[in-house]
Amino acid sequence: MSENRYLTFALTKGRLANQTLALFEEAGIFCEEMKDKTSRKLIFVNEEQKLKFFLAKGPDVPTYVEYGAADIGIVGRDTILEENRNVYEVLDLGFGKCRMCVCGPACAGDLLLHHERIRVSSKYPNIAKDYFYNKKHQTVDIIKLNGSVELGPLAGLSEVIVDIVETGSTLRENGLEVLEEICTLSARMIVNPVSMQMDRARIQALVTGLRRKLEEESHRAD
Ligand SMILES: Nc1ncnc2c1ncn2[C@@H]1O[C@H](COP(=O)(O)OP(=O)(O)OP(=O)(O)O)[C@@H](O)[C@H]1O
Numbered sequence: 001m002s003e004n005r006y007l008t009f010a011l012t013k014g015r016l017a018n019q020t021l022a023l024f025e026e027a028g029i030f031c032e033e034m035k036d037k038t039s040r041k042l043i044f045v046n047e048e049q050k051l052k053f054f055l056a057k058g059p060d061v062p063t064y065v066e067y068g069a070a071d072i073g074i075v076g077r078d079t080i081l082e083e084n085r086n087v088y089e090v091l092d093l094g095f096g097k098c099r100m101c102v103c104g105p106a107c108a109g110d111l112l113l114h115h116e117r118i119r120v121s122s123k124y125p126n127i128a129k130d131y132f133y134n135k136k137h138q139t140v141d142i143i144k145l146n147g148s149v150e151l152g153p154l155a156g157l158s159e160v161i162v163d164i165v166e167t168g169s170t171l172r173e174n175g176l177e178v179l180e181e182i183c184t185l186s187a188r189m190i191v192n193p194v195s196m197q198m199d200r201a202r203i204q205a206l207v208t209g210l211r212r213k214l215e216e217e218s219h220r221a222d
């Protein structure tokens, strides 16, 4: 372990970013500069704590961590499952909670029940494939989409979708429903396996500090 080595964090842009920075601050990990939404700067350094931070698109976070360009990543469990990178998952951060589900119009329930060869559109083709082929042993045709996945059944592209459900309002407003739940999701901390060996004490102290804050928060909420 090198005392002067910077630990680099890849954080997910978008929905998870604010809660990640708020939790880090609570645990004494600071990156003030990153809060400036007007800045186009991409990488931020905390000299005092020997930390570096950058924001990336969710699916790129496990890539940075697997290759060691970041030691630590914060990313949704959906992305970890979809990307299937060689990283350690070390902590459930408890926010960004949602569910990965098979959804569609109510009438698609019968097609699922009878293991019909249906079309499944999703932003998460690997999760969809694993669920239908390995868990349900059902042959389906998977179609990759990049967003607004609920359009799939509405436009006649697919019978069902595999997508994230949080409040359920996108489904409701489009006449769709949850047909099957695949798994629950939340934000997780991932670590590069080599970084874990080289900086074990420092990374473990970080994880312990964050876990303590999360426990304090959940006690306060009780
Ligand atoms: N309602 C939700 N919809 C999507 N993701 C959610 C939701 N609630 C929590 N999440 C979590 O937040 C993570 C980041 O979501 P976000 O929408 O910011 O990025 P994204 O899905 O990659 O979107 P985009 O492609 O539009 O940038 C997801 O990977 C997921 O783990």
Ligand SMILES: O=P(O)(O)OC[C@H]1O[C@H](OP(=O)(O)OP(=O)(O)O)[C@H](O)[C@@H]1O
Binding pocket: 146, 147, 148, 149, 150, 163, 164, 165, 166, 167, 168, 169, 170, 171
């Ligand atoms: O259950 P709800 O609270 O309605 O949230 C779920 C919706 O949010 C996400 O889409 P997002 O807003 O990320 O847009 P996208 O479809 O373009 O990825 C997800 O893909 C669902 O469409």
